[in-house]
Amino acid sequence: MTQSTIPLVKVGMPASDVLMPALERTLYGGMLAEGEQVYEFERRCATAFGLPRVLAMSSGTGALHASLYFAGVRPGDEVISTPITAEPTNVAVLHVGGTVVWSDVDPRSGNADPAAIERAITPRTKAILIVHYAGYPVDMEGVMAVSHRHGIPVIEDCAHAIGARSAGQPVGTHGDFSIFSFQAIKHMTTVDGGLLAFRDSSLEDNIKRFRWFGMDKGVARTNLDVSSVGWKYNMNNVTATIGLCQLDTIDQRVAAHIENGHYYDRAFAGMRHVAPAHFLDCDRPSYWLYTLLCDDSDAVEKALQAEGIGASKLHRRNDLHSLFASSRRPLPGADEFARRYLHLPVGWWVTPEDRDRIVKIVERAA
Numbered sequence: 001m002t003q004s005t006i007p008l009v010k011v012g013m014p015a016s017d018v019l020m021p022a023l024e025r026t027l028y029g030g031m032l033a034e035g036e037q038v039y040e041f042e043r044r045c046a047t048a049f050g051l052p053r054v055l056a057m058s059s060g061t062g063a064l065h066a067s068l069y070f071a072g073v074r075p076g077d078e079v080i081s082t083p084i085t086a087e088p089t090n091v092a093v094l095h096v097g098g099t100v101v102w103s104d105v106d107p108r109s110g111n112a113d114p115a116a117i118e119r120a121i122t123p124r125t126k127a128i129l130i131v132h133y134a135g136y137p138v139d140m141e142g143v144m145a146v147s148h149r150h151g152i153p154v155i156e157d158c159a160h161a162i163g164a165r166s167a168g169q170p171v172g173t174h175g176d177f178s179i180f181s182f183q184a185i186k187h188m189t190t191v192d193g194g195l196l197a198f199r200d201s202s203l204e205d206n207i208k209r210f211r212w213f214g215m216d217k218g219v220a221r222t223n224l225d226v227s228s229v230g231w232k233y234n235m236n237n238v239t240a241t242i243g244l245c246q247l248d249t250i251d252q253r254v255a256a257h258i259e260n261g262h263y264y265d266r267a268f269a270g271m272r273h274v275a276p277a278h279f280l281d282c283d284r285p286s287y288w289l290y291t292l293l294c295d296d297s298d299a300v301e302k303a304l305q306a307e308g309i310g311a312s313k314l315h316r317r318n319d320l321h322s323l324f325a326s327s328r329r330p331l332p333g334a335d336e337f338a339r340r341y342l343h344l345p346v347g348w349w350v351t352p353e354d355r356d357r358i359v360k361i362v363e364r365a366a
């Protein structure tokens with residue numbers, strides 16, 4: 001019997017009998033641009049993700065650009081960040097003319113280490129950018145303590161981490177800004193799209209102008225004065241319609257990731273030559289990907305791939321890109337994590353039989 005292949009990431013769409021009528025209403029409803037569907041999507045995201053104030057964006061990257069700008073990063077300023085992430089996290093620092101300063105990661109999770117962040121602070125540091133990598137929460141109590149000691153704002157990149165909790169609170173509620181992505185392969189997709197959450201309510205109008213050419217919505221264009229540069233980062237009603245349908249089932253999707261993640265955590269805890277990624281007892285990962293640490297990650301990766309299982313190190317550590325050559329410095333924690341980690345499929349499409357099979361292959365190959 002041939003066994004099915006199991007991808008590492010997969011597009012999750014609402015059932016077509018739910019999505020298509022809703023899309024049809026929007027597509028032929030006469031209003032495609034930013035409108036009521038977008039504003040309803042914002043209200044429902046705030047409730048669903050436990051965030052006080054959010055604005056919908058055209059992408060997570062646009063949300064990162066805005067958060068860095070409103071954190072006060074200007075050309076020549078330093079942003080402390082992590083190399084263990086997808087590229088948009090760090091490319092966005094360059095959008096505002098900032099310089100990336102790497103802080104080393106905890107080799108047991110690939111996540112930011114508050115003590116390493118504190119050591120990387122200089123008089124030019126304007127923001128701390130952390131990533132809940134693969135859906136594993138960063139120690140946000142530790143990061144916020146550093147932030148408060150030095151008066152430096154924190155941006156949480158939650159692109160992998162919908163549904164995760166840090167210190168008992170949803171990710172995105174600790175930092176001054178947080179961003180989410182609804183790109184095609186994230187926990188929840190709107191095809192493309194993003195969300196920016198922010199603590200300071202006085203920023204709201206300025207962020208809205210930043211996401212739309214520097215203009216105010218709802219004011220006649222002929223009466224409007226543009227006095228600051230804005231971008232084209234707003235969400236449209238079609239995207240928001242997909243998002244509204246996704247919100248109806250996102251809890252179940254995330255719960256399936258978490259159940260599979262817990263299964264792996266138990267299975268790998270006692271196994272020789274591998275270990276589950278570390279997280280604090282007060283935290284809850286949402287396992288966008290499952291992070292396994294291996295003595296020989298290449299051997300385990302090859303064994304899984306030979307059986308059609310999409311295990312891989314999904315990202316290239318960002319400090320190796322030539323774009324960031326001038327930021328390069330020794331990062332022993334990142335070296336160790338990059339050598340040992342492997343991502344395993346863990347999402348809602350992974351059945352109990354699949355995960356059992358994956359555990360057995362890992363056990364043989366490790």
Ligand SMILES: *Cc1c(COP(=O)(O)O)cnc(C)c1O
Pocket residue numbers: 058059060061062085086088089131157159160180181182183192193194
């Ligand atoms: C996907 C992703 C982003 C960017 O999101 P887009 O919506 O694709 O712009 C940012 N950070 C991380 C960690 C991501 O994985």
